[in-house]
Amino acid sequence: xLASITRRGILAIYAVIIIVPLTVVGFGSFKSTxxxxxxxxxxxxxxxxxxxxxxxxxxxxxxSFWNSVIVTAVSVPxxxxxxxxxxxxxxxxxxxxxxxxxxxxxxxxxxxxxANMVPLYVLFGRLGLLDNLTGLILANVVxxxxxxxxxxxxxxxxxxxxxxxxxxxxxxGPWRTYVSIALPLSAPSIAAAAIFLFVxxxxxxxxxxxxxxxxxxxTLPLALLSFQGEFQTNYPLLFAGVILASLPVxxxxxxxxxxxxxxxxAGASKG
Amino acid sequence: xxxxxxxxxxxxxxxxHTETGAKKRRRSPTRVNPALYLFPLPAxxxxxxxxxxPTLQAFQYAITDWNGFSAAFNYVGLDNFIRAFTKDSLFTxxxxxNLKFVLLVVIAQTAFSLILAxxxxxxxxxSILLRALFFFPTILSxxxxxxxxxxxxxxxxxxxxxxxxxxxxxxLQGSYLGNNAQALYWVAVTQVWFHAGQMMVVYxxxxxxxxxxxxxxxxxxxxxxxxxxxxxxxxxxxxxxxIVVAYxxxxxxxxxDLILGIAGNPPKSSLDILSTRIYSTFANxxxxxxxxxxxxxxxxxxxxxxxxxxxxxxxxxxx
Numbered sequence: 041x042l043a044s045i046t047r048r049g050i051l052a053i054y055a056v057i058i059i060v061p062l063t064v065v066g067f068g069s070f071k072s073t074x075x076x077x078x079x080x081x082x083x084x085x086x087x088x089x090x091x092x093x094x095x096x097x098x099x100x101x102x103x104s105f106w107n108s109v110i111v112t113a114v115s116v117p118x119x120x121x122x123x124x125x126x127x128x129x130x131x132x133x134x135x136x137x138x139x140x141x142x143x144x145x146x147x148x149x150x151x152x153x154x155a156n157m158v159p160l161y162v163l164f165g166r167l168g169l170l171d172n173l174t175g176l177i178l179a180n181v182v183x184x185x186x187x188x189x190x191x192x193x194x195x196x197x198x199x200x201x202x203x204x205x206x207x208x209x210x211x212x213g214p215w216r217t218y219v220s221i222a223l224p225l226s227a228p229s230i231a232a233a234a235i236f237l238f239v240x241x242x243x244x245x246x247x248x249x250x251x252x253x254x255x256x257x258x259t260l261p262l263a264l265l266s267f268q269g270e271f272q273t274n275y276p277l278l279f280a281g282v283i284l285a286s287l288p289v290x291x292x293x294x295x296x297x298x299x300x301x302x303x304x305x306a307g308a309s310k311g
Numbered sequence: 312x313x314x315x316x317x318x319x320x321x322x323x324x325x326x327x328h329t330e331t332g333a334k335k336r337r338r339s340p341t342r343v344n345p346a347l348y349l350f351p352l353p354a355x356x357x358x359x360x361x362x363x364x365p366t367l368q369a370f371q372y373a374i375t376d377w378n379g380f381s382a383a384f385n386y387v388g389l390d391n392f393i394r395a396f397t398k399d400s401l402f403t404x405x406x407x408x409n410l411k412f413v414l415l416v417v418i419a420q421t422a423f424s425l426i427l428a429x430x431x432x433x434x435x436x437x438s439i440l441l442r443a444l445f446f447f448p449t450i451l452s453x454x455x456x457x458x459x460x461x462x463x464x465x466x467x468x469x470x471x472x473x474x475x476x477x478x479x480x481x482x483l484q485g486s487y488l489g490n491n492a493q494a495l496y497w498v499a500v501t502q503v504w505f506h507a508g509q510m511m512v513v514y515x516x517x518x519x520x521x522x523x524x525x526x527x528x529x530x531x532x533x534x535x536x537x538x539x540x541x542x543x544x545x546x547x548x549x550x551x552x553x554i555v556v557a558y559x560x561x562x563x564x565x566x567x568d569l570i571l572g573i574a575g576n577p578p579k580s581s582l583d584i585l586s587t588r589i590y591s592t593f594a595n596x597x598x599x600x601x602x603x604x605x606x607x608x609x610x611x612x613x614x615x616x617x618x619x620x621x622x623x624x625x626x627x628x629x630x
Contacts, residue, residue, distance in 0.1 A: 043536075047430050051441055054427070057504065058444055061459050064470060068462075077468045122354045129350035133343055141351050148362045152565060154586045155609040158372055158593055158602045159365035162379070182361040185354055214344045243452035245568040249590075261454045265572060268458060275462050282455040289450050297443055304449060305512045308558050 069279035076276055091280035095267075101281060103256055104263035108242060111173055111259055115180035115241045119188050120234060122181065127193030128222045132204055132214070142193055148186030153246050161250055171253045179247040184240055188233050191306055195229035196222060228302075235296065235303030242289055260285045372602035379598035391603030402604065404580055405588035406611075408495055409564065412584060413615065415499040416563040421555050424507045425548070428514030442515070445508035453505070457572025460501040464488050464573075488573065491581040498573060498582060502566055510555045517551030518544070556619055564612050585611065 060081075068076045069091055070084035096102040130142045160179070161170075169175030199222070207217045223230070248262035258266070264281045293300050373391055377384035395402045427445060431438040448456060463470040464487035472484040488494045521543065529539045567586035574582040577591045585608045593601040 050426070051430055055441060055444060058448060061463055061470060065459055065462075080468075080470055080473055122357065126351035126354040129347050132347055137348075141355065145351070145354055145358055148358055150613070151362060151366050152561070152586075152609060152612060154565070154567070154589050155605045156362065156365040156369050157589075158379075158598050158605065159368035160361065161593075162368075162598070163361070163365055178357075178361065182357055185358060186362075189354065208344070214347050214350070218350070239450050243454075243568075245452070245454060245571070246590075249571075250593075261452050261568070264452075264454045264458070265576070268454075268572070268575075273465070273468070275465075275468070278458050278462075282458050286451055286455050289452075293447065293450050300450060301442075301446055301512055304446075304509055305516070308509055308513055309516075309554050 065279045065282055068276050069283050071276050073274060073276055091276050092284065095277055095280045095284065101260070101263050101267065101284065104258040104260050105284065107173060107257060108260040111176050111180065111244075112238060112241045115177050115184075116234060116237045118177065119181045119184050119237055120192075120230060123185055123188035123192045123233070124196075124223065124226065124230065125218070126189050127196045127226075128218050130189075130193045131196035131199065131222070142189070145189040146186050146193075148182075149190065153183055157246070157250055164251060170251050171257055173257065175251050176244075176247055176259065179251065180241045180244060183247075184237055187307060188237065191233045191236070192226060192229055195226055199225050229306070231299055232303040232306045235292075235300050236307040238292070239289060239300075239304065369602045369605055372599050373606050374603075375599040377599040378596050380596065384599065387599070391600050392607065394600070395604055395607060401580070401583070401591075402588055405583045405585050406607075408582070409584040409586075409611075410615075412495055412499060412502075412566065413560055413563045415496065416502050416566075417556055417559050419499065420503045420507050420510055420559050421552065423503060424510035424555060425514050425552075427507065427511040428518055429544075431511070432515060432518045442508075442512065445511055447508065448505050449509040451505075453566075453568030454572040456501065456505050457569050460497075460504075461488070461573050464497055488582070491579075494574075494579075494581045498566070498570065501573065502563060502569060505569070506559070506562060510559065513555055513558075514548060514551050517548040521547045553620070553623060556623065557616055560615055560619065561612060564608075564615075 064080050067082070067084050068080065070087050070089070071091075075082075075085060096105075126141065126145055130138050132138075133141070164170050164175050164179075169178060203221055203225070204217055207221055212220075243261055244259070245261040245265065248259045249265070252258055252262060255263075255266075264278075264285055267281055268278060374386055374388055375384045376387050376390075431442050431445075462468075466472065466484075466486040466489055469487070471487065475481065475484050485493070487497045525543050526539055529543060534542070564584075565586055566584060567590070570578050570582055570584055570587050577583070577594075578587050583591075585604070589601055589604045589608060592604055
C-alpha cells in the first residue's frame with residue numbers, strides 16, 4: 041500500500057516536472073514579458089501571435105526555418121541511401137572484406153564531432169563549403185553515416201540469405217535485388233533510423249555554429265542561439281522561437297510516437 | 312528450410328576435396344556479383360575523406376602552433392599538450408568540470424531511469440501514457456531545452472523560485488546558475504530531465520525480457536522485494552545498464568549544445584566543459600592548440616568508457 045502510494049507520488053511529481061514547464065512555455069509564447077512575469081502559470085490574456093510574428097519577421101528565423109527544412113530534408117534521405125547501400129553490400133559480401141568495410145564505416149562512431157572539427161573546417165574552407173547549406177548537409181551525412189550503417193547493416197545481416205540467392209538465380213542483378221528485396225524488407229530498421237536521423241539533423245547545432253557565418257544561412261537552432269544573445273531576458277520571444285523550432289518534431293512525435301521510441305532507442309542501444 | 316543442405320555441404324566441403332569443384336560450380340548462382348563492391352564505395356569514400364582523414368590531420372595540427380590563417384607554422388612537438396595540462400587553468404578547469412558533470416549525470420541518470428522503468432514495466436494504459444510523456448523531452452533540441460531551463464532557473468522571474476514562493480518555501484529560493492558552486496549541478500539536473508526518459512525505455516526493454524516465472528518462484532521461496540531485485544532484476548538488466556552508462560557518458564561529455572544554450576557563448580568558467588573550451592580555443596584562432604585539446608577530449612571519452620567497462624564488468628545475461 042505504502043509502496044503503491046510512493047510509486048504514484050514519484051510518477052505524478054515527475055509528470056508535473058515535465059508538463060508544467062512545457063505548458064508555461066506554450067502559454068508564455070503568447071504573453072508579453074510583463075504578463076509572463078506577473079503570473080507564469082496564468083492563461084494568456086489573448087492569443088495574439090505578436091511574438092511569433094516578431095520572431096519570424098525580425099530575426100531571420102523565418103528563413104532559418106526553411107534552411108533547417110532543406111538541410112534535414114536532404115541530409116536524412118541521403119544518409120539513409122548511402123548507409124543502406126553499404127549495409128546491403130556488407131550483408132551480401134562474405135568473409136574479411138565484408139567485415140573490413142563494415143568495421144571501417146562503423147568505427148567513425150567513436151570519433152566525436154569536436155575531435156575533427158578543426159581539420160574539417162579547414163577542409164571545408166578549401167572546398168568552398170563554408171557558409172552554405174551544402175556544407176551543412178555533407179557534415180550531417182558524414183557524422184551520422186557510421187551509426188546509420190550500424191543500424192541498417194546490422195538489420196540487413198539478419199535477413200535470410202536465401203531470398204538473395206533466389207533472386208540471383210532468377211537472374212536479377214544486385215541493384216534490382218537491393219531495390220526490390222533488401223529495401224522493402226528493411227523497412228522497420230529504415231523507419232527507425234530515419235526518425236533517429238531526423239531528430240539529430242533537425243536539432244544539430246555544432247556544425248551550423250562552425251560553418252555558417254551569414255544570418256541568411258542560419259538553421260533554426262543556430263538562429264535561436266544567436267537570438268538568445270540579443271534578447272537576453274525576453275522570454276516570450278524566446279518561447280515563440282522554441283515552439284517554432286520544436287513544432288515539426290513534436291507533431292511527428294504525436295503521430296509516430298512508437299517509431300520515435302524505437303528509432304531513438306535503436307540509436308542508444310546500438311550506439 | 313533450404314539453408315540446411317547448403318550449410319551441410321559447406322561443412323563437408325574440406326574432406327571431400329574432389330567434389331568441391333563440382334559443388335561450387337553448381338552453387339555458382341550464389342557467387343558474389345562483383346558489382347556489389349561498388350555499393351559501399353560512396354559511403355567509404357565520404358567517411359575516408361571527411362571523417363578519417365580530418366581526424367588523422369587533427370593529430371598533425373596538434374603538434375603545430377598554426378593559427379589557421381597564416382601559410383607558415385611551426386612544429387612544436389608536445390608543447391600544446393603540456394600547455395593544456397600545466398599552464399592553462401581554463402583547460403584544466405573545463406576538464407575537471409567535465410569529469411564532475413559526467414560522474415553526476417551518469418550516476419543520477421542511470422539510477423533515475425531504472426527507477427522509472429521499474430515503475431512503468433507493466434503495459435497498462437497509464438504506464439504507456441507516462442512512458443510517452445517521460446520520453447518526450449528527448450526529441451526536443453538541446454537549445455530549446457536549455458532555454459526552458461534557463462527560464463526555470465532565472466533568479467528573478469524564474470519558475471523554480473515562483474513555485475517555491477507560492478508554496479511558502481521562500482527560504483529555499485536560489486540563484487541556481489548564478490551560484491558558481493552549484494551551477495554545474497543544476498545543468499546536470501537539466502541533462503537528466505532531457506534524457507532520462509530515453510534511458511528508461513532502454514531499461515524497460517531489458518526488464519520485459521525477464522521471465523515472470525523467476526519472480527513467482529522467488530516469491531514462493533519467500534524472497535522479499537529487495538532480495539528479488541538483487542538476485543533477479545539487477546543481473547538481468549546488466550546489459551541494459553552497460554548500454555545506459557556508456558551512452559550517458561558520451562552524451563554528457565558532449566553536452567555542448569545544452570551548455571551553450573543555458574550559459575551563453577562562451578560560458579562562464581563554472582560551466583565550461585571540454586567541448587565548449589575546444590570551441591572557444593578554435594574561435595580564438597588557435598587551431599593547433601584546439602586540435603590538441605580535441606585529441607585529449609577524444610582520449611578522455613575512450614578512457615572513461617574503457618574504465619567503466621573494466622570497473623562495472625557487466626557481462627550480458629539472459630541473451
